[in-house]
Amino acid sequence: MTAGGIGEPLLRKEDRRFLLGKGRYTDDLNLPHQAHAYVVRSPHASARVASIDASRALAMPGVLAVFTGADLAADQVGGLPCGWLIKSKDGSPMVEPPHPPLVTDRVRHVGDQVAVVVAETHAQAKAAARELEVEYETLPAVARLRDAVAPGAPAVWAEAPGNVCFDWELGDRAAVEAAFARAHRVVEIELVNNRLVPNAMEPRAAIGDYDAADDRYTLYTTSQNPHLIRLLMGAFVLKIPEHKLRVVAPDVGGGFGSKIFHYAEEAIVTWASRKLGRPVKWVAERTEAFVSDAHGRDHVTRARLALDKDGHFLALRVETLANLGAYLSTFATVTPTYLSAPLLGGPYTTEAVYAEVKGVFTHTVPVDAYRGAGRPEATYLLERLVDKAARETGIDRVELRRKNLIPSDAFPYQTPLAFTYDSGDYQATLELALRESEYASFEARRAEAAARGKLRGIGLSTYVEACGLAPSAVAGSLGCRAGLYDAASVRVHPTGSVTVYTGAHSHGQGHETTFAQIVAERLGVAPEAVEIVHGDTDKIPFGMGTYGSRSLAVCGSAIAKALDKIVAKSKKIAAHLLESDPGDLEFEAGAFRVAGTDRQKSFGEVAFAAYVPHNFPHESLEPGLDESAFYDPKNFTFPGGCHVAEVEIDPETGEVELARVTVADDVGRVINPVIVDGQIHGGLAQGIGQALCENCVYDDEGQLLSGSFMTYAMPRAADLPNFKVGLHVTHCTHNPLGVKGVGEIGSIGVPPAVMNAVLDALAPAGVTHLDMPATSERVWRALREARGQKGPTP
Amino acid sequence: MAKVSLTVNRKLASVDIEPSTLLVELLREKLGLTGTHVGCDTSQCGACVVHVGGQSVKACTMLAIEAEGAEVVTVEGLAEGERLHPMQEAFRNEHGLQCGFCTPGMMMSAVDLLRHNPDPTEREVRAWLEGNICRCTGYQNIVKAVLACARAMRERAAAPPPASKGGRS
Numbered sequence: 001m002t003a004g005g006i007g008e009p010l011l012r013k014e015d016r017r018f019l020l021g022k023g024r025y026t027d028d029l030n031l032p033h034q035a036h037a038y039v040v041r042s043p044h045a046s047a048r049v050a051s052i053d054a055s056r057a058l059a060m061p062g063v064l065a066v067f068t069g070a071d072l073a074a075d076q077v078g079g080l081p082c083g084w085l086i087k088s089k090d091g092s093p094m095v096e097p098p099h100p101p102l103v104t105d106r107v108r109h110v111g112d113q114v115a116v117v118v119a120e121t122h123a124q125a126k127a128a129a130r131e132l133e134v135e136y137e138t139l140p141a142v143a144r145l146r147d148a149v150a151p152g153a154p155a156v157w158a159e160a161p162g163n164v165c166f167d168w169e170l171g172d173r174a175a176v177e178a179a180f181a182r183a184h185r186v187v188e189i190e191l192v193n194n195r196l197v198p199n200a201m202e203p204r205a206a207i208g209d210y211d212a213a214d215d216r217y218t219l220y221t222t223s224q225n226p227h228l229i230r231l232l233m234g235a236f237v238l239k240i241p242e243h244k245l246r247v248v249a250p251d252v253g254g255g256f257g258s259k260i261f262h263y264a265e266e267a268i269v270t271w272a273s274r275k276l277g278r279p280v281k282w283v284a285e286r287t288e289a290f291v292s293d294a295h296g297r298d299h300v301t302r303a304r305l306a307l308d309k310d311g312h313f314l315a316l317r318v319e320t321l322a323n324l325g326a327y328l329s330t331f332a333t334v335t336p337t338y339l340s341a342p343l344l345g346g347p348y349t350t351e352a353v354y355a356e357v358k359g360v361f362t363h364t365v366p367v368d369a370y371r372g373a374g375r376p377e378a379t380y381l382l383e384r385l386v387d388k389a390a391r392e393t394g395i396d397r398v399e400l401r402r403k404n405l406i407p408s409d410a411f412p413y414q415t416p417l418a419f420t421y422d423s424g425d426y427q428a429t430l431e432l433a434l435r436e437s438e439y440a441s442f443e444a445r446r447a448e449a450a451a452r453g454k455l456r457g458i459g460l461s462t463y464v465e466a467c468g469l470a471p472s473a474v475a476g477s478l479g480c481r482a483g484l485y486d487a488a489s490v491r492v493h494p495t496g497s498v499t500v501y502t503g504a505h506s507h508g509q510g511h512e513t514t515f516a517q518i519v520a521e522r523l524g525v526a527p528e529a530v531e532i533v534h535g536d537t538d539k540i541p542f543g544m545g546t547y548g549s550r551s552l553a554v555c556g557s558a559i560a561k562a563l564d565k566i567v568a569k570s571k572k573i574a575a576h577l578l579e580s581d582p583g584d585l586e587f588e589a590g591a592f593r594v595a596g597t598d599r600q601k602s603f604g605e606v607a608f609a610a611y612v613p614h615n616f617p618h619e620s621l622e623p624g625l626d627e628s629a630f631y632d633p634k635n636f637t638f639p640g641g642c643h644v645a646e647v648e649i650d651p652e653t654g655e656v657e658l659a660r661v662t663v664a665d666d667v668g669r670v671i672n673p674v675i676v677d678g679q680i681h682g683g684l685a686q687g688i689g690q691a692l693c694e695n696c697v698y699d700d701e702g703q704l705l706s707g708s709f710m711t712y713a714m715p716r717a718a719d720l721p722n723f724k725v726g727l728h729v730t731h732c733t734h735n736p737l738g739v740k741g742v743g744e745i746g747s748i749g750v751p752p753a754v755m756n757a758v759l760d761a762l763a764p765a766g767v768t769h770l771d772m773p774a775t776s777e778r779v780w781r782a783l784r785e786a787r788g789q790k791g792p793t794p
Numbered sequence: 795m796a797k798v799s800l801t802v803n804r805k806l807a808s809v810d811i812e813p814s815t816l817l818v819e820l821l822r823e824k825l826g827l828t829g830t831h832v833g834c835d836t837s838q839c840g841a842c843v844v845h846v847g848g849q850s851v852k853a854c855t856m857l858a859i860e861a862e863g864a865e866v867v868t869v870e871g872l873a874e875g876e877r878l879h880p881m882q883e884a885f886r887n888e889h890g891l892q893c894g895f896c897t898p899g900m901m902m903s904a905v906d907l908l909r910h911n912p913d914p915t916e917r918e919v920r921a922w923l924e925g926n927i928c929r930c931t932g933y934q935n936i937v938k939a940v941l942a943c944a945r946a947m948r949e950r951a952a953a954p955p956p957a958s959k960g961g962r963s
Contacts, residue, residue: 011886011887011889012886012889014894015885015886015891015894016886017894018891018894018897019869019873019878019882019885019886019891019894019897019901020829020869020870020872020873020878020882021827021828021829021830021868021869021870021872021898022829022870023829023894023895024828025828025831025895027828027831027832028822028828123812123814199929200893200895200929201831201833201839201841201893201895201896201927201928201929201930202831202833202893202895203832203833251893251894252893253831253833253893253894253895253896254892254893254895254929254930256929285835286833286834286835286836286839287835287836507893508892508893508894508930509892510892674889675889677889677935678889678892678930678931678935681931681932681933681934681935682892682929682930682931682932683932684932685929685931685932685933686929708834708835708836708838709834709836709838709839709927710836710838714838714927714929715932716923716924716927716933717919717920717921717923717924717926717928717933717936717937718917718920718921718923718924720920720932720933720934722916722934722937723932723934746932
C-alpha cells in the first residue's frame with residue numbers, strides 16, 4: 001500500500017479552507033458592477049395571470065429592470081427541458097408541458113416564477129418586488145396524488161387528461177399473474193412515501209456574467225453538475241453554443257439531488273446579464289427554497305406479494321402513483337420509473353415482478369431525485385411488505401429474509417427486471433448486522449423497557465440498490481437524452497506533481513481527498529502532490545457530474561483509466577531513459593525498474609524527462625505527460641446490506657426515541673474508510689428524518705404548510721443516536737477500482753428499518769399500520785385508535 | 795445611513811450602513827467576512843453563529859447597530875495565524891464536516907459551549923447544538939469532534955505545571 005493510498009483513513013485535503021471560513025460558495029462571490037435579482041413568485045397554486053403592472057416597482061430606488069415571461073418569449077428563450085423521455089404502456093410518449101423560466105399566462109404552483117426585479121442591491125430589488133402589481137384570477141388547484149387522479153379533478157395541464165403524464169409498466173405481467181394463481185398466500189400493503197424537501201444547507205444561488213468583449217457568458221451556480229447545466233441551458237433554453245458559455249460550480253454547500261437540475265433562475269440571471277450589461281446575482285432565501293427547489297419522493301403505492309407454502313417469494317405486483325409536481329424537472333420522470341421499479345426484486349430471489357407507475361401532475365413544486373432517488377421508495381415498499389408477510393405467515397422476519405435472499409454463490413445474478421447484480425453477499429451483511437445490533441438479546445431489552453412502561457421495538461431491512469449511473473447504451477435505450485459516462489484528465493507536471501481534472505463535483509463528498517488517494521496509489525506520489533480540480537467547464541474536458549452515487553464508480557474509473565495511460569506513456573519514457581524495452585519494465589512504489597535488475601527511474605525523473613526531452617526519439621515518443629480518458633460503465637453498481645433500528649416509544653405521548661441504529665453495508669472497495677463512514681452517517685440521518693420527522697405538506701388549496709425550518713422538521717443533533725457502522729465488502733467486478741457507491745445507502749436502507757421497529761414496538765398494543773413520518777402525534781393517535789378510542793380532531 | 799464602530803476579530807471597524815442592516819450582512823457584505831453563512835431566514839439553522847462579547851449569537855437575529863462597541867469574533871478569527879483553534883483541529887481530525895457550509899456556525903457554537911461547560915457529556919453536546927442544523931454528517935462526527943476538542947482543551951489547560959485537577963471553577 002502506498003502512503004496515503006487506497007484504503008487509508010487520510011484526513012481530508014479540502015477541510016482547511018472550510019475550517020478557516022475560506023470556502024468559496026456562490027454567494028461569497030461578488031463581481032464588479034454586480035446587480036441583484038429578486039424573483040417574484042406566485043402566492044397561488046393555480047391562477048391566471050391577468051396583468052402585471054411594473055410602473056411602481058420601476059420607480060423604486062435602485063431598480064434597473066423588471067422582466068416578465070413576455071420579455072423572455074420576445075427573445076425566443078426556450079423552456080427548461082426534461083432529461084428523460086418515458087413512454088406509456090401503449091407506446092405513447094409522456095406528456096411534456098412547456099416550462100418557461102418565467103410564466104407567461106398561468107401559474108401552476110405556489111412559488112412559480114412570475115417576474116424578476118433587478119436592482120443595485122438585494123434590499124432594493126426585494127423592496128421593489130413588493131410594489132410589483134400582479135393581478136391573479138385564481139383557479140381550482142389540486143396538490144395531492146389521490147385527489148389529482150380522481151374524476152373531475154382540476155387539470156394542471158389541458159394536454160394531460162386525468163393529470164397523467166405517463167402510465168408506465170415494467171416486468172412480465174403474465175408471469176406474475178400465473179405465479180399469483182398458484183400462490184399459497186398473498187400479502188397486500190398500501191403505503192405513502194412521504195414528500196420531502198431536500199434542504200441542502202446552502203440555499204441555491206446563481207450569478208450570470210456576460211462579457212461583451214468576448215461575447216461570452218459565465219454562470220456561477222450552486223450545481224452538482226456544471227457541464228449538464230451548460231448543456232441544458234446552452235442548448236435548450238438560451239441557445240448559447242458551448243464555447244461561448246462557461247459554467248462554474250464553486251464550493252457547493254450540499255446537494256442531495258436538489259442541485260442536479262437546471263433551474264429557471266440560472267437561465268434568468270444569465271439572460272439578464274446580457275440585457276443589462278452587468279453581472280446579475282440571485283440568492284435564494286430559505287423560505288423561497290422551500291417553494292422553488294425540487295422536492296423528493298411523494299408516492300402512493302399498493303403492492304401484493306405472492307408466497308408459496310414455505311414462504312418463498314413467488315411474485316410481486318406493484319401499482320404506484322408518483323407526484324411529479326406542476327412541471328417536469330430534469331430527472332423527474334426517470335426517478336419513480338427506471339430508478340425505482342427495476343429494484344423491486346430487492347436482494348431476493350423473487351421469480352417475477354410487475355410494476356405499474358403513473359406519473360401525475362399536481363399544482364405543487366416539481367418533484368425530482370432526492371438522495372436515493374427511486375431506490376428508497378422501492379426499498380421501503382419491499383421491506384414493509386416483507387415484515388407484513390412475516391406477521392401474516394407467522395414466519396420469523398429474519399428467517400423469512402434468509403429464506404429468500406439471493407445466495408452469495410449466485411452472482412452474477414440475473415433479476416426478473418433487467419438488472420444483473422454483479423456481486424454481493426447479503427447473508428454476510430445480514431448476519432453482521434444481527435450480531436452487531438445484539439438482535440438475539442433484544443427481547444430482554446423489550447422486557448426491561450416494558451417494566452418502565454415503554455414500548456420497545458426492533459426492525460430491520462435487507463436491501464440492494466443500483467447506482468453508478470449509468471451505461472450510456474442502457475440509459476439511451478430507456479429514454480435518457482444524454483450519455484452517462486464521465487471524463488477525466490490527468491496532468492503530470494515536470495516536477496512530478498499532478499493535477500486531475502474530473503467531471504465529478506464535490507459538495508461534501510471529499511473527492512479532493514479520495515481521488516488524490518487513487519492517484520497516490522497508482523503513481524506512488526504523495527496525496528499532497530495531487531490537486532483535484534472540479535466544477536468549471538472551462539477547465540475540465542467534460543463530465544456529467546455527481547449524483548446517483550456515480551462519482552467514484554464512474555468519474556473515479558475515468559481517472560483510473562487516464563492513469564493507465566499515464567503509466568503506459570511513462571513506461572515508454574522510462575524505457576528510453578533506461579535503454580530498455582517497455583515490456584521489460586516493472587512499475588512499483590513510484591519507480592520503473594528493469595525486471596530482475598536494480599536499474600530504475602523514479603516517477604519524478606520520468607515526469608521531468610517528459611518535459612525536458614533533450615534526446616527523445618521524437619518520431620516514436622512525444623514529449624509531455626498529460627492524458628485524458630472517458631469511461632462509460634459496463635453496468636450499474638449494486639451496494640447492499642442490512643440496517644437495524646431499535647426504538648422506544650412512550651405510550652402516553654407517542655414520542656419515538658431512536659435508541660440504536662446498526663448497519664452492515666457492502667459498498668465495494670473502500671478508498672477512504674473515514675469518508676465512507678461519514679457518507680453512511682449522513683444518509684442515515686436523512687433516512688431517519690424521513691421516517692420520524694420530515695414531512696412536506698400541502699393543504700387542499702395547494703398552499704405549502706411546511707414552508708420553513710419552523711414547520712418542516714429537520715433532524716437535529718439531539719434527535720439522533722450514534723450509528724454503529726459495519727462493512728462487509730465485495731468488489732464490483734466491472735469497474736477498474738472495484739468500487740460500488742456509498743452516498744445514498746443510508747437514506748435507502750434505514751427508513752423501513754425504523755418503521756418496522758416502530759410497528760414492532762406498537763404491535764403488542766394492536767397497531768398494525770402507520771405511514772411515515774412516525775411523529776408523536778401519529779403514534780399517539782394510532783395507539784388510541786387501536787384501543788378503540790378516538791383522539792381529538794386537530 | 796448610520797455609522798457603526800465595533801471590533802471584529804481583534805480589529806477595529808467603522809462602517810456606514812443602512813440602519814436595517816443585520817450583523818451578518820455587515821460581516822459578509824461590508825467586511826468581506828464570508829465565512830459566516832446564511833442558511834435560513836427564520837433563525838433556525840445556526841450557519842451564521844458568531845461571538846458577540848464572548849457569547850454565541852445568531853448574526854441574522856441582530857441588527858449591526860446593536861453591535862456598536864462590541865467585540866465580535868467570526869470563524870475567520872478562530873485560528874491564531876496559521877495555527878488552527880483546537881475546535882478546528884478536532885473537526886478536521888474527526889471528519890466533522892462534509893460540505894462545510896454549517897461548519898463555521900457549528901464550531902462557533904461549540905466553542906461557546908466549552909466556555910460554559912468544559913467537560914460536557916455527549917447528551918449535553920447534542921442538546922447545545924439544537925440551534926445548528928447540519929444536513930451532511932448526521933451530527934455523529936461533529937459531536938465526536940466537540941468532545942475531542944473539550945478533552946484537548948482540558949489537557950492543554952492542565953498541561954503547564956503544576957498540573958491540578960481542581961484548578962477549574
